[in-house]
Amino acid sequence: MTVHTQDSILFGADRLTIEDVIDIANGAPAALNSSPEFTSKIDRGAAFLERLLKEEGVIYGVTTGYGDSCTVAIPPELVDELPLHLTRFHGCGLGEHLDHQQARAVLATRLCSLSQGVSGVSRDLLNQIVALVNHDISPRIPQEGSVGASGDLTPLSYLAAALIGEREVLYKDEVRPTAEVYAELGLSPIKLKPKEGLALMNGTSVMTALACLAYKRAEYLAQLATRITSMVTVGIQGNDFHFDEALFDVKPHPGQQQIASWLRADLQAAKPPRNSDRLQDRYSLRCAPHVIGALQDSLPWIRQLIENELNSANDNPIIDGDNERVLHGGHFYGGHIAMAMDTLKTAIANIADLLDRQMAQLMDYKFNNGLPFNLTGATGSRKPINHGFKAVQIGISAWTAEALKHTMPASVFSRSTECHNQDKVSMGTIASRDCLRVLELTEQVASASLLAATQALEIRKQQGELDDSHLSPALQAMQSSILKDFEVVNEDRPLEGDLRLFISKIQQQSWKMFD
Numbered sequence: 001m002t003v004h005t006q007d008s009i010l011f012g013a014d015r016l017t018i019e020d021v022i023d024i025a026n027g028a029p030a031a032l033n034s035s036p037e038f039t040s041k042i043d044r045g046a047a048f049l050e051r052l053l054k055e056e057g058v059i060y061g062v063t064t065g066y067g068d069s070c071t072v073a074i075p076p077e078l079v080d081e082l083p084l085h086l087t088r089f090h091g092c093g094l095g096e097h098l099d100h101q102q103a104r105a106v107l108a109t110r111l112c113s114l115s116q117g118v119s120g121v122s123r124d125l126l127n128q129i130v131a132l133v134n135h136d137i138s139p140r141i142p143q144e145g146s147v148g149a150s151g152d153l154t155p156l157s158y159l160a161a162a163l164i165g166e167r168e169v170l171y172k173d174e175v176r177p178t179a180e181v182y183a184e185l186g187l188s189p190i191k192l193k194p195k196e197g198l199a200l201m202n203g204t205s206v207m208t209a210l211a212c213l214a215y216k217r218a219e220y221l222a223q224l225a226t227r228i229t230s231m232v233t234v235g236i237q238g239n240d241f242h243f244d245e246a247l248f249d250v251k252p253h254p255g256q257q258q259i260a261s262w263l264r265a266d267l268q269a270a271k272p273p274r275n276s277d278r279l280q281d282r283y284s285l286r287c288a289p290h291v292i293g294a295l296q297d298s299l300p301w302i303r304q305l306i307e308n309e310l311n312s313a314n315d316n317p318i319i320d321g322d323n324e325r326v327l328h329g330g331h332f333y334g335g336h337i338a339m340a341m342d343t344l345k346t347a348i349a350n351i352a353d354l355l356d357r358q359m360a361q362l363m364d365y366k367f368n369n370g371l372p373f374n375l376t377g378a379t380g381s382r383k384p385i386n387h388g389f390k391a392v393q394i395g396i397s398a399w400t401a402e403a404l405k406h407t408m409p410a411s412v413f414s415r416s417t418e419c420h421n422q423d424k425v426s427m428g429t430i431a432s433r434d435c436l437r438v439l440e441l442t443e444q445v446a447s448a449s450l451l452a453a454t455q456a457l458e459i460r461k462q463q464g465e466l467d468d469s470h471l472s473p474a475l476q477a478m479q480s481s482i483l484k485d486f487e488v489v490n491e492d493r494p495l496e497g498d499l500r501l502f503i504s505k506i507q508q509q510s511w512k513m514f515d
Helices: 018-025 036-054 067-071 076-089 100-114 123-134 153-163 178-185 196-201 205-235 245-249 254-266 288-310 335-363 380-385 390-405 428-462 473-483 496-507
Strands: 008-011 030-032 094-097 137-139 142-144 168-171 174-177 318-320 325-327
Touching: 008 018, 008 100, 018 100, 018 205, 018 288, 030 100, 030 123, 036 123, 036 318, 076 153, 076 196, 100 123, 100 137, 100 153, 100 196, 100 205, 100 288, 123 137, 123 153, 123 196, 137 153, 137 178, 142 153, 153 196, 153 205, 168 178, 174 178, 205 254, 205 288, 205 335, 205 428, 205 473, 205 496, 245 254, 254 288, 254 473, 288 335, 335 390, 335 428, 390 428, 428 473, 428 496
Parallel strands: 008 030
Antiparallel strands: 094 142, 137 168, 168 174, 318 325
């Protein structure tokens, strides 16, 4: 259950959802549970570590080195400096940086993990993350450099650095030194306690944050692909009986049945368009519920994996303050997120491939039941020099091919690292990044497909074969909304601007699809 305090997302109370992370990513404030039970649990873990340290107990990552260096004893006078060194030597990330939304999602996922109360961190550290969220300061985090176990060490070092006033942050759309922003806002950097550097960095929070963002985009894409399929079915004069309820009762995958139900709703017009003479449409229409349904049916399982990881303590060691035990394990391993993202990116790429095949039919006069070649809207003497969506279809093919190329599972590419201490790793962060790239490419395909389907319906109207009575209210509303920003291509023009506009609309989830 989501708990809100004055529109804030409350951490340290009930389980958080993917939607809570999305809300934080999109600007919602955060609050920390102030109940005595929660604060006591946090304090007990931190106090136990302090007592153990004074008694000269051996604590991994506190009085020892990290990873393969766990046999190296840290002199007592250097213990306080160790977490600072951990943050600094991991400052070697490369590649593009996470954007502001993604970095805010990382703040949310790491705060959620540490708020489980078994990482031995102080309330000061938790409140510092809350302060970053609520001042809309996000750490500047390079995307590359994590193998997904021991968690997202290198990217999360940039979060740790932001808490102590080092490196750079994104603030008001500018990249600025963290110390400079702190001085401007009157914020003070914290000093990391002996285990806090490890607690911040040794976890799955970057891959989980990206997985939350990917999930919501995929959820919307399943609905959008269904709507586009409805439009193409009408535009190509396909058969709606392929989506009959009785037909889908005999293959009862619930997600597949949901897609078929949405298609039926979209195609229930006052005056259905005439069907073609073809008894069976090609697979990209007839089997659309089966293709989109595979994604739809995977979403509950993928949500479960993501939200369990989100609400887990995923660092090492775990600090059991109640029973005064230090539990050494491998909860930093991101295998569940890796599996979820490898699965999701494959399901999404199949959506790109489905739409690609639908567009190939729609633009080919040999298969589109009377539409002009390449969906050109030109007529008469102007028709020979106009090429409509010809190049767009080539683009769709290119974007689809690239999406398909990225479906190689990242999780099987484990590499032994760090003197063979990290000898089996998850590659979960790479899987999440791959999934976002596949989503981006598929959204490009969807943008082009949406415009092409709109063009097809308008051409049918121009040819006198279609009017609003042939379209369900949902398709009428969709067509009307698109045409507010898209002019039918009657004469060739560059379409890049149109495509980019509708990609943005898709990513902003501008249209309400299905209940």
